Amino acid sequence: EVLLVQSGAEVKKPGESLKISCKSSGYSFTNYWIGWVRQMPGKGLEWMGVIYPGDSDTRYSPSFQGQVTISADKSISTAYLQWRSLKASDTAMYYCARQSAIGRFGAFDIWGRGTMVTVSS
């Protein structure tokens, strides 16, 4: 079974750093793009970016470029989303999701359950 297991909910203060994870299983991690999607409370889905773990090629939305870092560790089939300095406006649910096509962009066919990040002083 293909699974994406995300790390647990986080409560942080503004200015703190954070790295959340998404562990993959049941498929060849290096052959599929994997990405992150933000959903702020009561709002729609926002595409943040994707990474191809095979060669670490990473693409960002202009809205998130420079604000977050997407990375992957092939040795443990895990993707990450990282912030250096959180803001209250980063409060949201963050989903990781796998793209469906081998070696190229595809629809997000497998989703993690989401990691809720709350940033509050």
Added chain:
Amino acid sequence: DIQMTQSPSSLSASVGDRVTITCRASQGINNYLAWYQQRPGKVPKLLIYAASTLQSGVPSRYSGSGSGTDFTLTISSLQPEDVATYYCQTYDSAPQTFGQGTKVEIK
């Protein structure tokens, strides 16, 4: 960057009604268009990819059509479990933008 515009933003229909949601891309996207369903409080679920291909396990009352810049998601006979927000998304190139969503309710 490609912009995706959905309409309507919300709709209310009766059980058994035919429901249509439209998604327009700001430029051609080679039919690299997906539709997702997000039920309240749940994880998004892929319904359709490549504009018209039904994802495995998705009920046949869902269908997708369109090409170029204009695409449609149709629910042929609305069921109570279809209450959700529906999103289109292009994956033609990065950034792979989502539409703003269409909330579907039962009248």
